[in-house]
Amino acid sequence: MAENMHTYAFFLGCIAPNRYPGCEASAIATSRKVGIELVPLKGGSCCPAPGAFGSIDLNVWYAMAARNVVLAEEMKTDIALICNGCYKSIYEVNKKLKENDELRDGVNEVLAEIDMEFKGSIDVWHLAELYYDPKICGVKKIADSVTRPLTGTKVAVHYGCHLMKPKKERHFGETDNPMWIEELVAALGAEPVQYRNKMQCCGAGGGVRGYDIVHSLDITNEKMINLQEVGADALTEVCPFCQLQYDRGQVEIKDKFGIDYGLPVLHFNEMLGLAQGMSPDELALDLHAVSCEPFLEKIL
Amino acid sequence: MATVKNYGDPQLEEKLKDQYFYNSDANPNFTKEVEKIGDTLAHMCFQCGTCTGSCPSAPRSSYRIRRFMRRAVMGLEMEALTDPDLWLCTTCYSCTDRCPRDLAPTDVIMAMRNLAFKLDIVPKNFLKTVQMIYTSGHGVPNNDANRAARTKLGLTADPPTTHMYPEFIEGIQKIMHHYDLKENADRILSEEGQ
Known part of the structure; x- marks a missing residue:
């Protein structure tokens, strides 16, 4: 088994380790069962947040994201991560610096001050795409790893923005109505459900959550209305920032708009962890602002 | 051979002279800076409005990405950079994926925010x-x-x-x-x- 393991440097970001540690724990545990070994990327920082940092000074964004990439280059390992925001920073900066010599020289000038150099020797992946990729894992291997199928549950998928968009900077193809995460959800035994405007943003990005919380929650609320319409038992996503916006956002929506949805929100890793038999305690689901109990009752 | 484009009528030209679009606030360098930082040919925008139609922020605010594209093309620097709506873009890139001219309105916004920060305009x-x-x-x-x-x-x-x-x-x-x-x-x- 060990020689077939694919090893990646696990870039954590901020919200997964510091707000939803269950996302981190489940990523490590679930990936190991399908032949992926995540090793710590020591000294990683904030990716840095593409909305907050990119909006202020793109040059700092490039340099700071490049520093995180170089840490993995020094380990001679590709990066795997579990957050769309991190994906935008780490994947996109890695790609741009590889393709654009002028940009790379500028960044390397800054990195030289801290004895680092961007070489462009590694690739960056979202763990979800590795799960879907038959060369690494694939849907069948995910299905085979399931010991407690999520039978009888309706699960909606939120893709988020920065994993697949902008499509010309990515390799996922059309972004109007992707279905690959639904395939992964179906592999867990759950019934994936479609809903209106699936690809709409959660409302948190671009610094809007910090700038105008009511505006940001109003976008989330529109998503919640569309999710309620199809009777989803839970929402799954692949981005802890989207998770924060939906999970804590529902509490804020209740407070500001007086509407209570009570829809459990779980990262795909947490969902996979449940399907592989991990207990709610092993996933720290009690840290979720919206209780996951209604969903757990259907599967436990 | 290229010729100067006009009506060939000096009197008509004189009459039209002050009616060509002119805005004293326009700064042509602004367009160039936005295009450089945003790495997109913003001046190719033909104002179809697909961007605003795709925008999750548009239905709930006065933020109109098409208006910011126009400001980029016309060089309306201060009008763009001082507008508080500049910070309502969630950077979801829906407009960028749908733009029929293959532009990146999202990156135009990011470029404008970078330029606003240089003037200390930032939430x-x-x-x-x-x-x-x-x-x-x-x-x-x-x-x-x-x-x-x-x-x-x-x-x-x-x-x-x-x-x-x-x-x-x-x-x-x-x-x-x-x-x-x-x-x-x-x-x-x-x-x-x-």
């Missing part, structure tokens, strides 16, 4: 994130409740990031000093009495 939440990352390496740092939860999960109380290896923070601070980012963030916040 304070962005600056507070800068300060947070300068101090800890994280935009969302760890806390005691989370440390307890991590330990229960069998994880290290602090993640193996700059939290567990604070010796890496200095490198991050050096990068930020290189661009005077921390200095500017502190200065703008203190001028606003924060």
Whole structure:
């Protein structure tokens, strides 16, 4: 088994380790069962947040994201991560610096001050795409790893923005109505459900959550209305920032708009962890602002 | 051979002269700067409005991405940079994926925000994130409740990031000093009495 393991440097970001540690724990545990070994990327920082940092000074964004990439280059390992925001920073900066010599020289000038150099020797992946990729894992291997199928549950998928968009900077193809995460959800035994405007943003990005919380929650609320319409038992996503916006956002929506949805929100890793038999305690689901109990009752 | 485009009638030309579009606030360099930072040919925009139609922020505010595209094309620098709606883009890139001219309106917004910051125009939440990352390496740092939860999960109380290896923070601070980012963030916040 060990020689077939694919090893990646696990870039954590901020919200997964510091707000939803269950996302981190489940990523490590679930990936190991399908032949992926995540090793710590020591000294990683904030990716840095593409909305907050990119909006202020793109040059700092490039340099700071490049520093995180170089840490993995020094380990001679590709990066795997579990957050769309991190994906935008780490994947996109890695790609741009590889393709654009002028940009790379500028960044390397800054990195030289801290004895680092961007070489462009590694690739960056979202763990979800590795799960879907038959060369690494694939849907069948995910299905085979399931010991407690999520039978009888309706699960909606939120893709988020920065994993697949902008499509010309990515390799996922059309972004109007992707279905690959639904395939992964179906592999867990759950019934994936479609809903209106699936690809709409959660409302948190671009610094809007910090700038105008009511505006940001109003976008989330529109998503919640569309999710309620199809009777989803839970929402799954692949981005802890989207998770924060939906999970804590529902509490804020209740407070500001007086509407209570009570829809459990779980990262795909947490969902996979449940399907592989991990207990709610092993996933720290009690840290979720919206209780996951209604969903757990259907599967436990 | 190219000829000068006109009606060939001096009297008509004189009459039309002051009726060509002219705006004294327009700055042609603004268009160039936005295109350079945003790495997109904003002046190719033909104002179809697909961007605004795709925008999750448009239905709930006066933010119109098409208007910002127009401002980019016309060089209306201060009108764009002083508009508080500039900060309502969630950077979802729906407009970019749907633009029939293959432009990136999202990156036009990012470029304009970068230019606004150079004029000290920036909402304070962005600056507070800068300060947070300068101090800890994280935009969302760890806390005691989370440390307890991590330990229960069998994880290290602090993640193996700059939290567990604070010796890496200095490198991050050096990068930020290189661009005077921390200095500017502190200065703008203190001028606003924060």
